[in-house]
Amino acid sequence: MSIIQTITPVTHDLGAFEVRRAIPSRERTMVGPFIFVDQFGPAQLDLGAAMDVRPHPHINLATVTWLFDGAIDHRDSLGSCATIRPGQVNLMTAGRGIVHSERSPASERTGEGRLYGMQTWLALPDGCEEIAPAFEALSDLPLVEDSCAKATVIMGELWGARAPTTTYAATIYAEILLAGGGAIPLDDEADERAVMLVGGEARVDGHALKLYELTVLRPGADINLTSAKGGRVMLLGGEAFATKRHVWWNFVSSSRDRIRQAADDWREGRFPLVPGDSDEFIPLPDQPTTVSYL
Numbered sequence: 001m002s003i004i005q006t007i008t009p010v011t012h013d014l015g016a017f018e019v020r021r022a023i024p025s026r027e028r029t030m031v032g033p034f035i036f037v038d039q040f041g042p043a044q045l046d047l048g049a050a051m052d053v054r055p056h057p058h059i060n061l062a063t064v065t066w067l068f069d070g071a072i073d074h075r076d077s078l079g080s081c082a083t084i085r086p087g088q089v090n091l092m093t094a095g096r097g098i099v100h101s102e103r104s105p106a107s108e109r110t111g112e113g114r115l116y117g118m119q120t121w122l123a124l125p126d127g128c129e130e131i132a133p134a135f136e137a138l139s140d141l142p143l144v145e146d147s148c149a150k151a152t153v154i155m156g157e158l159w160g161a162r163a164p165t166t167t168y169a170a171t172i173y174a175e176i177l178l179a180g181g182g183a184i185p186l187d188d189e190a191d192e193r194a195v196m197l198v199g200g201e202a203r204v205d206g207h208a209l210k211l212y213e214l215t216v217l218r219p220g221a222d223i224n225l226t227s228a229k230g231g232r233v234m235l236l237g238g239e240a241f242a243t244k245r246h247v248w249w250n251f252v253s254s255s256r257d258r259i260r261q262a263a264d265d266w267r268e269g270r271f272p273l274v275p276g277d278s279d280e281f282i283p284l285p286d287q288p289t290t291v292s293y294l
Helices: 256-267
Strands: 003-007 010-013 018-023 034-044 052-058 061-070 072-076 081-084 089-093 098-103 114-123 134-138 143-145 149-155 171-178 182-186 192-200 214-217 223-227 231-238 246-248 251-253
Touching: 034 061, 034 192, 034 231, 052 251, 052 256, 061 072, 061 149, 061 171, 072 089, 072 134, 081 134, 089 098, 089 149, 149 182, 171 182, 171 223, 246 256, 251 256
Parallel strands: none
Antiparallel strands: 003 214, 010 018, 018 034, 034 114, 052 098, 061 089, 061 114, 072 081, 072 098, 089 134, 143 149, 149 171, 171 231, 182 223, 192 214, 192 231, 246 251
8 A cells, every 4th residue: 555644634714714734633743844734725815804823933843835826924033024925935944933923915905815825834853943043935946847747846855856945854845736647756765755635636546635635655655646637736744753743832842841931931922023013913822722642
C-alpha cells in the first residue's frame, strides 16, 4: 500500500468562510516539519464580510501562507507589511517571538472579494527554535510542467528544482495542478510526506483522494499522482523530527515550560506590538482549540 494514513480535517465555520484543520489531530501531530495544516475556502466574501485575524503571537515556528485566490494583508511586529496574493509564498519565522495580524485588504471588502488557500506551520528544528524572527515574501518560484501537469515548488527541492524560500529543516511543499489525463511522480526522498486534494479530483496509485482529506504516503514508495478530469493537490512533508514538539494555541515548542512562559508573556503584554495594527489583539484563551495530543 502506498497510503499509510488518512486524516479527515475538523471544519470550523467562521461565518464568511470555512477553515479545515487536518493537523494537529489525535491521529497525527506532524508530517515532516509541518505541525499545523489549515485549508480555507473557496469563499465569495459578502459585502462587509472579511478576514480579520487580530494581532496574535507565535514562538518556535514558521508560518507559511499560500493562496489560490484572493488577497490577505500581513503585518507583524518587525514592521513588515505585505499583501499576500496567489503565486507568492509568505514565510514568517517566529523564532523567539513575533506578533502578526492577517486581514482582508480594502479591495477585498467590496462584496467581490474571494478567499481560498492554505496556511501551514513548520516547527523549527532543535537549535533553531529561538532564532531571531524574520519575514520574507517570494514570488519567483520554480515551475515544473508538461502538457498535462504543472507543479509550483513552494519550499525545498522537488523534481530537480529548488525554491529560494528559506528552510530550517529538510522540507518539501508544492502545489500541483493536473489537467484531465495528467500524471506526475511524487519524489520519494522525504522522511514523511502527505497530499491533500483541494480542488477537482485526483488519485494516488489508483486510490481516489477525498477532498480536503490529508493522505499520508508510505516513505520510500514510488508513487504516481493522476487525474482523469483535472485537480489541484498540495504535497507537503520533509524531515521527521526526533524530538517531540508541543502545540498550545499559537505556540509550538519542544519545551512545555517555554510555552507556559510565552502564554504568561502574552497575558502580561510583554510581546512587541504590530505597527499600524496595535489597537486590538486576540486574548489568551482558557482552552484553545489548537493543541497537540502527545
